[in-house]
Amino acid sequence: MASIAGSCSSGLIFRTNESGNKGASLLQYNGLRPVESKQVASSGSKTNGFISTSAAKCRRIKAVASPNFSAPKREKDPKKRIVITGMGLVSVFGNEIDTFYNKLLEGESGITPIDRFDASTFSVRFAGQIRDFSSKGYIDGKNDRRLDDCWRYCLVAGRRALDDASLGPEVLETMDRSRIGVLVGSGMGGLTAFSKGVEALIQKGFKKITPFFIPYSITNMGSALLAIDTGLMGPNYSISTACATANYCFYAAANHIRREEADIMVVGGTEAAVMATGVGGFIACRALSQRNDEPQKASRPWDQERDGFVIGEGSGVLIMESLEHAMKRGANIIAEYLGGAITCDAHHMTDPRSDGLGVSSCITKSLEDAGVSPEEVNYVNAHATSTLAGDLAEVNAIKKVFKETSELKMNGTKSMIGHGLGAAGGLEAIATIKAITTGWLHPTINQYNLEPEVTIDTVPNVKKKHEVNVAISNSFGFGGHNSVVVFSPFRP
Template identity: 75%
Template structure:
């Protein structure tokens, strides 16, 4: 994203990684480790090669997916509309946006929580919480754990980790307005509980009776991937059998739109909103706000097999780090991102050559799109077999929920063999040098996929998925 002022590139605490690269020592090729771990194997040349986890207690599989999106709440419908190259971006009509320089977004319309949230709570809750509850419960249904079926698991070993970048922004905004206009006595008692970022995870656990790890993570637009990474590690460490993880966001309100306008981060293509999100296009002018929720049910393979769960795919690993550079701008050299990708592959037991699909962060900002591509090029020397695409070109940038919705798109790509297009590719940046699945879906057998998410503050997160192979 573009900031008001962009300082020159400066050294950061990550500099030693670049020195390591100059010495040609990759994090995937540690020399002569004294005690080989389960994720490395020593070859005849005494160089470690990546090996994936084999312990069924530590292997993490995806058994359910749930979402709320601009394309509805059904997984297959969501992906079908992505494959069709349909844009969900339109003029905002939730409030009067006529005086804003940006007047459009990926606004959800016609959302209903019927059957998932009781009427009284449905009227009180912030949309951020409503989206979380519906997506979480739908993910459990997809995992054959809906309703009374949840009694099949040990609820003390089931956790919830659904984060948000902005929290209950509507509740917060309404509370501030009530204070200013009517005084403190008119602030609703639900103001604090429904505004704080942890309440989505808390309410979902309360309704389901899940007593395992429960909290939220807030790392701006990297939030969902941070949650997947943390949830998987709870399972790997034996602290949980099952985790509901992902992100939720509902920030298309006046203060949310106005805030990003003030950051100069948004496209202003009001005359043609559906073509406003243009990842990797020379004429891109900023991102498009979106909203929704994307949630995965993650389980240990041992737990999933014991209950004969439907296994959609496998989480192989992930990584998180920080650019330590600027509040809103990425490092131009991509060092933080490239090292995050490398560490995610090490955690997954995957070599760069095995990766052939990347669901990119690709927000349609001037600096961000190219910084990510530069980082990808550092890690993947042969790009001829790699396909990259940008889900945000169709649904907008859903902030803390973006990684969740993109993880679902990634899992559908793995299971269907079809990649959705990156739409609005009219005048491609020559420096990209990747097959970006421009404007039309492509068939592609995915071997290993990575999904990237990066957030204000320099937060980087990468998660690695594949088809499940017993």
């Protein structure tokens, strides 16, 4: 058990009760970078845990690791079993699922210099920027010109997922669309629309603000526009939990189906933050790699020379459906969603807990929800952003849950496409499902000098053949939001 102060300070004292220890280690983070380690005199207290160095009155909370459990049997009720019947995406590698995954298998980097705006004066001048995006056939020209890219990506990925599930407009017209919901989240929403609205206000006054300023800025608009476009009248809203957003959406959508509130959910995440405000904001957080001379080698999860994440963008959407409904309509079943979980670090706005407790408990709860034991899991699509603190915190958490890791593989999709923020979990869920269906794991590229603490196979630099039994996909976000979802091959 550990006792910690609320998120009141980025300087934390960790007190141990090891024999002979007369001090405590002061861990400080500058943005996402650990910058200092000091010894602080002990107060003499015998209490273990974290205490704030600057706010003695902060509310104290207790975080308790989840106890060991005997995994329950997997869900058998076809009304509550959830399968994946369609996938759609917009990515730095285009809009085709197979092209996207083949590029990942080849170890190709999609990171390039930014040319969407003048980044010449920025300390970071590269990103996973989408180029040559076309919404032809999905969005009419007038709306296409008005929409923020965040919602353009969402509409195209969502419609492509529906098409992949054989749920095109003609089919949907024959179905009860009040039983089909949409839940596509975004961490930042229509950031370009918001920035342009503020710019108009400052430069020209409030009368020059477009009437689309508010609607195209707010984070719920992806789900709303997709529903308006397709006539889907089931549960509809958005979740915004930073970079954990898409996994939160999968978890919530699954519960709508399990509660029989919907038969089908169109679910995922979307983001378009590769613009001046987005890049500048993350530079201010000191979260981004500054490897401007070699951008394709900038995202290097678990490598000792990593220096931050690479911002990306796009959208990833799944069609989640009850097994009963999918079987009745003769749908092609791609994989099965077994379960998921969400937790909070309750620690700091941007830094993860170094002990990984919030993450390890989330993984444990997700396996419990899925009805599988840790021994059944043999693949982890890791969050693996390439930050100094985050990468090792995640590995520590994984090693806590999976005691035997000789057969476990984990990789980092962000090493090639960058960090898609609210869309990351959606794109990585698709990568996870493609690993299940193809039997091939994509590499984690830019692995030159692995951290010694990383004793799990990270599939370095070259793809590997691997038959996935059960896979988990991790996503974590600013604010300490943790989310884990569990997928497996579909077995009737």
